[in-house]
Amino acid sequence: MSKYYLTTPIYYVNAQPHIGHVYTTVAADALARWFRLQGREVFFLTGTDEHGSKIENAAREAGISPGEMADRMSKNFRDLWVAMEIKPDRFIRTTEPEHQRVVQRVFLELSARGDIYPGVYEGYYCFACEAFLTPSQGSLCPDCGRETEKISEPTYFFRLSRYQEPIRAYFQAHPEMIQPERAREEVSNLLNQPLPDVSCTRRCAWGIPLPAEMAADPELTIYVWFDALLNYLSGVDYGQEDGRFKKTWPPDIQLLGKDIIRFHYIIWPALLLALGLPLPEKLFAHGWWLSGGEKMSKSRGNVVEPMEFARTYGVDALRYFLLAEVPFGLDGDFNEAAFRKRYNSDLANDLGNLVHRFAHLIRTRHQGRVPEAGDGGRLAEKVLAALPQLDERMAAVDFFGFLETARTVVTAANHYLDETAPWRPENNSGPVLYNLAETARLLSLCLEPVMPRTSGLIRSRLGLEKLPADSNGLRWGLTPAGAAVGEGAPLFPRLK
């Protein structure tokens, strides 16, 4: 069984989780569930990034300690993931002692190799983004556009310049590591200018102390980004003899938002090269959700509150919309009208109606028992042809294409139902309804990564709770004749 290690960025606990966090994490959860279904040994890591002056300041304003602040805010993310049916294998927090040990150990190791050295940082710093600016960036933050502050402080530098050529050579040999393709241009632009060495400490009390072995300024702590990137190592027990590191490394895919490309495609690979570790197979930078064509912000009043949508329309409808509406690398516009349209057409009319129609016919014409199988015919062919395509789309991190393929199966099943008209007394309804039940069973497996609750509802409606919900279930003809088909509320009540 081959392993599949995937990560999301860990989220900074200075604010409430928003739709962007939900997007990345739902996407990761869908991949984790799909590859688990395919029999891979999946390890899905996410978590929270908890150090830095922003947290320190927010805690001071709230009159609590930074640790209490981090506890409180980190919990918001964990609670939201439970509500969204997101099931990571590990939720890491950068305040965990084991993570801190890994960060200090890496710091010491890189110092010993001359990849970390003392100096003085003179330049601009964006406190909002916790980002050092390079000299060519001027004083405006390239990420948030804010005016930044000039600081001068003793620091340790990471010798990024040493890895400019090795990274360029690596990407030339492995362009597929940078996903989607359109991110490659931005990465190559970054690599076409000289990469200066970067600060990897800050004068900030709320951070991981430098290793005790290094006689350092006691006010310096390890820079929050350096600390955060290393969670991908500590999250799989890097440095522990009997930990999972050996069988898990390197990551098969790491998801990120396109605003943190420099950290993930430049600094992160450089750190790994410095440590002599294999690089991830793929890094995928996805797009942003805009609202009315603009970035969401409190001041514009156009922020989408994820829980509100989940409460109104259901968690599955939200997960579905996020992954079905736009290709994963592109920006999308999150608006309620588009959401309701997609809900009604794809979920209420197509999928929900399909299940409702044939289940009703099985109840009225076959005493609520799945009839005997006959010839699977063209519907079986259609479904079986879709299975490898679905796997291909998921392997390409193409949720949009995956769901498009799934919809062709739903549409084919609805047409089949219309054409075979099993409600007419003169038609032999048994084999037709069997084929529809079997199609729904396979759909419930394939849609589980995106809509876990709906998948469970379809299976229980068909009395199939006991059938394998793993790769053994991805064959035609497993629905047993005689399974009891239950009455149930519509999966997706139509919106007026």
Ligand SMILES: [Zn+2]
């Ligand atoms: Zn900024």
